[in-house]
Amino acid sequence: MTRSPGFDETDLRRLAGARSFERGRGYLSAVTRLDIGAESITATVDGSDTYEVELTEDGDGGLSAWCDCPYGQEGNFCKHCVAVGLTVLAQAGAVPRQRSAAASRTRALDTWLDSRTREELLALVREQLAEDRGLRRRLELRAAAAGEDADVVRERILSLFDTRPFARYGYVERADARAYRRQAAEAVAALRALTAGGRSADAVRVAREALTELGRSYGEIDDSDGLIGDVATELAATHLEACRTARPDPAETAEWLVHHLLDDVHHATDIDLSDYQDVLGEPGLARARDIAVAAWRADPKGWAKKHLVERFLRADGGDVDALVAVHAADLAPNGRTHLVIAKELGAAGRAAEALEWAERGLREAVPGGGPDDELVAFVCERYARAGRLADVVTVRRDLLRARPSLATYQHVRTAATAAGTWEGAERADALKTLKAAAHPCEGRWCGGSALVDALLDDGDLDAAWQAAADGYGDQRQWLALADAVRDQRPADALTVYLRGIEPLRSRTGDGAYARMAELLLGVRACHRALGTEAEFATYLAALRADQKRKRKLMAVLDQHGL
Structure with missing residues (x-):
């Protein structure tokens, strides 16, 4: 039995939100090519561009929608979907008849196709191939994958990862990414067909080239919607499936994997070497480890090399001293790496060594910017735990001098208050540090400083007012002062x-x-x-x-x- 729309305006407003719903009303005249099918409703809506919309009702009365506008591609029920939904509701009485007609057309088409001879169907397919280049390309690729010519398959698959047909300005814009995704997905499907057809070795070889090609192209694509990232993930999975079927040489596979992971192009596909354990076996994993370690030793500052070696060490049980050696080979100037080492040692129950490394990070931090905030907090927490409150004040005071700000001032105040030394010389010294870092200017509308913020935060309004009057306050601070006094x-x-x-x-x-x-x-x-x-x-x-x-x-x- 055919049915009327299973939704109403209330449903559209709930799905779209009040703003998109009201905006959708303004697009009713822009809805064209409305097609009410047995299961779904499609239409075109003319906005800043021409957008395709599809509404689908499930068996429980729920309504879902898809639109290829940027907002719709993010999964939102956009104004274009609202416009199509309202257009359908405006002719709700005719919907059952239109659905019945669509179902009849589908049955008639199925009956007609079933009655055609093989020759007639082939003629029909060839007619469509002459008119639809996309369909022709897909079927040519499937035919090549089923045949013997591996070079032809390789050439056609790799051509599908070529971004040039979609890069109008040397860059694949977001609006064109969906079309490129469809083309790249065809290539992934062809690779899977190779594996399923007993040609997994060919699939491994071509998939490797495709992974490299897509990785190189990825930086030239606006993939805000994650469409190409999804294809890249599927491509990596297809390569793994082919490897598990073909069982290529473990050592050679290990070499390719490591070099791919150390190449900048690997970020698009995000291959995880641990997924290949069953393909590599112990000999392959050992070879991969040796290559990674050698690459890291040649370039200890290379992030990708360091990260890969670290992963091997953790997979082998996490030798703490070996991990420390890897991190110590490239220490960040703000002490951040010292903190990483300290945390590794702390997790291993080596608290004294952890604190030594953290203290070393404070000492070796490059003057000017000062040490990493988290490193400072790490050291101060351990000092406080040990009752070394005066040392906490010293660390916080040093950071205030390196980076004068309201936040560092507040940390000194908290530490010195806990130590019972805030009122008096400690506070005066901290305010002196903030004043020295400020740059007063003529007039009251420039030269905002942490000094005024600190005095306001202390509740010392008279001193804050005077500091602002001396040129250390900006408009925001003057208004805050006015509110306060x-x-x-x-x-x-x-x-x-x-x-x-x-x-x-x-x-x-x-x-x-x-x-x-x-x-x-x-x-x-x-x-x-x-x-x-x-x-x-x-x-x-x-x-x-x-x-x-x-x-x-x-x-x-x-x-x-x-």
């Missing part, structure tokens, strides 16, 4: 608020309007504290008269009672 110093805060409003008079946009309303509320609070509310009313009336053409601003002010 307006109950005690409303006249001073009022001056800041009024100064903040002036540049907003010439601006438009929701952000500027919201900010002006916020500042005006501060101005009103100051006038109330000063007992000069009539003066505020005069100022507000003049401002509204000056800004009256900005209707949205007037609405925002009304919403805030201004």
Whole structure:
């Protein structure tokens, strides 16, 4: 029995969200080529480009959709899907008849095809091949894979990974990635056909070249939707399947795998050598390990080589001293590698050595930037655990001098408070460090500094105000100060608020309007504290008269009672 649409406007709004639903209403006239089939509904929608849409209802009344617009390709129920759904609902009464007609056409086509002779079907296929180049290419590839000519198969498979037909500007854009994905997927299917047809050795050889070719091309493709990454994963799986069937020479396979993993092109396919254990066996794994170690020794700073050797060591049981040696061969200037070594030693129960390496990282960190924050935290946590609170303060103080900021100041304050040394010389020294790092300038609207932020964070408002007045405060800090002191110093805060409003008079946009309303509320609070509310009313009336053409601003002010 044919059926009406199993969805309504409520379903469309729920799936799309209110914004996309309302935008979809504006595309009703753009829906063309609507085809209501027995199982699915397809249509074309003209937007900034022409998009293909498909709606599918499952047996339980659920609705799913696909659209090839960028938003739809991310899995969203987009405005184009809404437009098609609303178009279907507008003719809901005719849907059962249209579905019945579609089912009848399908049955008629099946009956007609069943009644054709072999010669007639071949003639029909050849007719389609003459008109559809994509279909012709796919069938030619399948024919070659079933035949004997390995070179022809290789050439045609590798041609499918060529990005040039899709790179209009030397780069495969996101909109063209889907078409390239379909072509590359054909190549993967052909490789699998080779393996299934008893030609797995050929599949191994061609898959290796394809992996390299795709890896080289991947950086020239906008794969925001992950489509090409999925094909790359399938290609790697196809290579592994072929290897498991063909059982190529373990040593030679190991050499290829290691060289591929050490090549920059391997990132696209993300091959995992551990998946090949059954293909390589112990001799192949030993050969792979030897090649990786030799490559690392020749270039200890090479990240890929270091990473591969580290994986072998962990697979062999994780010799801690060997891992330390690998990391120690290339120490990062900020102590980050020292931290990695410290964590390895700590996990092995060698706490004293772990702390020694971490302390060494602090000492050897390049002056200027200072050590890695996580390394500092690692050392301070262990010092605190051992009751060495004064040492924690020293480490935090050194980091403040290397990287003066509100965060490093707060860490010194926390450490010194725990040690009972914050009030007095320690705080004064920390503020002196922040002031030395700041650059005051003339005027109050530039030169924002960590010094003012630190004084605000301490709640020392008088000192913060003075620092800002001395040129160490920017607009953000002045407004924060005004908010903090307006109950005690409303006249001073009022001056800041009024100064903040002036540049907003010439601006438009929701952000500027919201900010002006916020500042005006501060101005009103100051006038109330000063007992000069009539003066505020005069100022507000003049401002509204000056800004009256900005209707949205007037609405925002009304919403805030201004």
